[in-house]
Amino acid sequence: MELAYIPSPSRGxxxxxxxxxxxxAFCIIIGVFVAVWLGNRxxxxxxxxxxxxxxxxxxxxxxxxxxGRLYHVITDYQLYFSEGRDWVDAFKIWEGGLGIWGAIAxxxxxxxxxxxxxxxxxxxxxxxxxxxxxxxxxIGRWGNWFNQELYGRETDLPWAVHITSTAxxxxxxxxxxxxxxxxxxxxxxxxLVIWADRRFKLGHGRAFALYVASYCAGxxxxxxxxxxxxxxxxxxxxxxWTALLVFLLAVVYIVLSxxxxxxxxxxxxxxxxxxxxxxxxxxEDGAEAEAEAKSEVEDGAGSTKKT
Numbered sequence: 001m002e003l004a005y006i007p008s009p010s011r012g013x014x015x016x017x018x019x020x021x022x023x024x025a026f027c028i029i030i031g032v033f034v035a036v037w038l039g040n041r042x043x044x045x046x047x048x049x050x051x052x053x054x055x056x057x058x059x060x061x062x063x064x065x066x067x068g069r070l071y072h073v074i075t076d077y078q079l080y081f082s083e084g085r086d087w088v089d090a091f092k093i094w095e096g097g098l099g100i101w102g103a104i105a106x107x108x109x110x111x112x113x114x115x116x117x118x119x120x121x122x123x124x125x126x127x128x129x130x131x132x133x134x135x136x137x138x139i140g141r142w143g144n145w146f147n148q149e150l151y152g153r154e155t156d157l158p159w160a161v162h163i164t165s166t167a168x169x170x171x172x173x174x175x176x177x178x179x180x181x182x183x184x185x186x187x188x189x190x191x192l193v194i195w196a197d198r199r200f201k202l203g204h205g206r207a208f209a210l211y212v213a214s215y216c217a218g219x220x221x222x223x224x225x226x227x228x229x230x231x232x233x234x235x236x237x238x239x240x241w242t243a244l245l246v247f248l249l250a251v252v253y254i255v256l257s258x259x260x261x262x263x264x265x266x267x268x269x270x271x272x273x274x275x276x277x278x279x280x281x282x283x284e285d286g287a288e289a290e291a292e293a294k295s296e297v298e299d300g301a302g303s304t305k306k307t
Contacts, residue, residue, distance in 0.1 A: 004158035004159070005158065005159070005160045005161065005162045005174055006145075006159060006160065006161040006162065006177055006180070007162050008145065008148045008161060008162055008163055008164055008165070009023065009145070009146055009148075010164070012024060012146035012147050012148070020094075022094050022146070023142075023143060023145075023146030023147075024094060024095070024096050024143035024144075024146050024147055025094050025143075026143075027139055027140050027141075027142045027143035027146070028098075028140050028143060030139050031135070031136030031137065031138075031139035031140040032057070032061055032136060034132060034135050034136055034139060035057075035129060035132035035133050035135060035136040036053055036054050036057050036132065037132070038129075038131060038132035038135065039053040039057075039128050039129035039132040040052075040053040040054065042127075042128040042129070042131070042132075043125070043128040043129075043268070043269075046124065046127075046128060046264075046265075046268045047267065047268050047269065048120075048124075048128070048268050048269040049269055052118065052120070052269060053125075053128065053129060055114065055118070056111055056114030056115060056118070056120070056125060057111075057114075058114065059110040059111060059113050059114035060107045060108075060110040060111040060114060061107070061110070062110065063106040063107050063109055063110025063111075063113075064103040064104070064106055064107030064110065065093065065098070065103065066106055067099075067102035067103050067104075067105055067106020067107060067109075068098035068099050068100065068102045068103030068106070069090075069093050069097065069098060069099075069102070070099075070102050070106070071098075071099030071101050071102025071103070071105075072097040072098055072099040072102070073090045073097070075099060075231065075238055075239075076097070076229075076230075078229075079097075095147070096143065096144065096147045096149055098140075100137065100215075100219075101239075101242055101246065104133075104212070108122070108126070111125060111126070111129075118269070118270075119269075119270045120268065120269050120270075121265060121268065122205075123203075123204045123205030123208070123265075124203070124204075124205075124265045124268040125268075126205050126207075126208035127197070127202060127203060127204075127205060127206070127207035127208050128268075129208075130193050130207050130208040130210070130211040131189075131190040131191075131193040131194050131197075131207075131211065132190075133211065134186045134187070134189040134190035134193065134211055134215065135186065135187065135190045137182070137183075137186040137215070138182075138183045138184070138186035138187045138190070139183075141179045141180075141182050141183040141186070142179065142183060144179040145161070145177075145179050145180075148163050148164070148165040148167075148170065149228065150178060150179055150226060150228060151163060151175040151176060151177060151178055151179070151226070151227070151228075152175055152176030152177070152178040152181075152222075152225035152226055152227060153175065153176055153225060153227055154173055154174060154175055154176075155174060155175060155176050156174065157176070159177060159180070160174035160175060160176065160177065161174070161175055161176075161177035161179075161180070162174055163175055175227070176225055178222050178225050178226055181222050181225075182218065182219070182222050185215075185218035185219075185222065186215065186218075188214075188218075189211060189214045189215050189218070190211075192210070192214055193207055193210055193211045193214070196210055201263065201264050202264070203261075203263055203264030203265050204257050204261045204264070204265065205253070205257060206253075206254050206257055206258065209250045209251075209253045209254045209257070210250075210254065212246060212247075212250040213247050213250035213251050213254070216243040216244070216246050216247035216250065217243075217247060219239070219243045220240055220243045220244060220247070223237055223239045223240050223243060224236075224237070224240060
């Protein structure tokens with residue numbers, strides 16, 4: 001007799017009349033709101049203006065969703081293009097299937113476009129939103145629980161997740177809840193980045209690189225536990241190799257960036273031109289702009305000590 005386990009929802013969608021309310025989509029949406037909210041607070045504390053993070057997220061989020069879906073479809077193409085499969089399913093993002101590697105890469109591209117339009121350095125923006133992205137991942141992973149997917153090996157631990165679905169070859173039973181492990185890990189990553197950023201005054205993209213490296217470290221061992229179908233290279237899952245490569249790149253970036261550009265950006269956002277035109281404002285000259293930015297940082301930090 002099983003003493004305890006994490007039950008799976010009987011279904012991942014509820015209907016409000018003809019409108020489907022999908023648990024996976026709700027988790028993604030809530031995660032985005034949390035990332036924007038926390039990123040906005042951190043951006044203001046760095047001397048930026050309210051609303052800038054959300055404005056750039058309008059570019060970053062759609063690009064991230066497209067990139068995440070592309071990575072998933074390309075690396076798991078057999079789910080959509082092999083015999084007996086319907087390629088139209090590749091567009092059904094609400095059924096699950098987002099690769100974080102593609103989401104971050106394409107999301108960064110969208111953020112770069114948004115930052116360039118406002119005259120903002122992308123590394124500073126990335127540092128501000130890094131812990132919020134980790135929290136968004138922590139929330140988004142619960143979408144896999146709603147879909148009864150991405151679990152680990154069988155286990156008799158009291159926190160095992162009970163899989164009841166038989167769709168797509170699933171075998172009902174009790175498995176490691178890797179979605180939960182990754183969710184908790186991402187919360188730890190967010191806390192680590194916030195602490196390190198306060199302690200060491202990380203700048204020029206190093207807070208974001210720390211988020212990437214620490215996430216990859218956790219993703220490596222969590223990925224190793226998963227039992228869903230995946231491509232293997234030299235005995236390791238493809239995502240294990242991706243996590244290892246991205247981890248090394250992030251660490252190299254932290255080391256080289258710290259040597260080349262120590263400290264933090266003094267100015268992260270140019271002041272608005274003509275008293276309020278935020279789109280194409282140019283920075284003020286010399287010490288006046290820097291003094292204003294530092295003043296805003298001090299004021300913002302005082303009002304956002306707890307993030």
